[in-house]
Amino acid sequence: MQNVAIQNWMQALAGHYERSRTAFAQDDLLILFDIDGTILDSRYMLLYLLQAYDRNHNTGFFSACRITDMSFSVAELEAGLRSLGVPADHFAAIQAWYNRHRWSMAAVLEAHRPFPGVMDVIRWFQLQPHTHVGLNTARPEHLREETLCSLNKLGREYRVQFTSDLLFMREAADSDDVIAAKLAGIEHFRACGYRPFAMVDNQPQILEAVAAHDPGKAILLLHAGTLFQQRPEQMPANAVQGNVYDLTELIPKKAIPRHIQFVWDGVSSEAALTQFLESNIRWADLSVLTDRYMNDQSPDVRHANGPAQSSALLQTCLQQLRQADRGIKVNLGADLACNRSLLRLLQTAGIDSSDLWFHVDMEDLGEAQFRQLAETQPGAIIETPVDFLAPLIGNGGQLAENILDRLCDWGVNRFALDWSTPGVRRLVERLDDWGFTVTIYGVRELQDFLQAVLLMPRAICSDFSYAKWREPHVGKRAVHDIDGAVLRHA
Ligand SMILES: [Mg+2]
Incomplete structure (x- = not known):
């Protein structure tokens, strides 16, 4: 059977989408999803x-x-x-x-739950230009409102939205002919001007009928083997089977949106600096700690993981970053003398404040220091993590919005949320709705990175050391570029 066990279904979908996009550049492409057993468990x-x-x-x-x-x-x-x-x-x-x-x-x-990853896959296609996601379900027509209501409720945190015009349902509730209903769905969407290029369903006999209906194989058939063993003899030869909606197989590196600011976390060694400079990511988080414990007598700055002599490394680092026209992200701490020392170092290195990004915990600096920082560093990003406000933000109450407004008044122009904070998707959505600018930090794995990308925050901090993105034959090091020179100017 062609492809079935060989190719990952999400990879096959990515490839078929790209080919369809190229072949029908002007058309409105449509991917069709069955609901029960395909989107919903x-x-x-x-x-x-x-x-x-x-x-x-x-x-x-x-x-x-x-x-x-x-x-x-x-x-x-x-x-x-x-x-x-x-x-x-x-x-x-x-x-x-x-x-x-x-x-x-x-x-x-x-009683409905989406399969892991499926809403992300839907979101990805909904974000693509001239590309739509249709629902082709054998649920009866009288459930239209409930279906849209429940799916939109589940999709909300993924920023997925389903609309009535892209939902095809079984006309007569008493008709048991599910296959006829599914074929009618495909024809309905064609008549509306869409070009269906893929269909995901958990029932082999439906895919078999679509294969017979579509002899030119314009529609890639994807079998969601998500629930239980289906009878494989009914699977059409050109269907691709899978059971994990894996974004890392679907989204190629070159397709990552370019308007998000990417920050390379932990550029704190010479090796990391070299890797960073080989990439086209704009911002380097230097993981600088400002503290006194290296030398009790005089404040100093050093890298988070660095040895005692790393102040010198930091200076070299700053020079190279300035020459490469990169942005620099540093943390400021509670020790004001150390902060001053770091700011002096940045100034001496000739770094323009518009190339600077300060990450400051609320508990470390007060109103006066925030205001002073904003005044002396015009154009800099001044960011504070707001995970501690998660319960208030989650409730959507006025209090959280008022607190954040007040912080903006002090000069904070960016709020950061840790990817591991429970309910982070809803928090990002809420802050976005309120008009605040959001960074997602603490993103470790490629899957998480791609999920974070789909939320479209202003910025994402990660270390970009994803095994899948490495190119093993370029020298001895991994090359971690995302895509194209445009990122440099993001
Ligand atoms: Mg189904």
């Missing part, structure tokens, strides 16, 4: 409904069940119930209960 709804059955019938068949026990499709409900030890004389009642309630408002709104 239907096991949650199944478990929800079975446990609701227990509650309503004073039974306890499913009270100890976990999500991993729901490893059967709805079509195999009877066999599934048998495997869970449910007595056979209850099968019909449970099946009837399931049929009656599966599309209830509560089940649709409360």
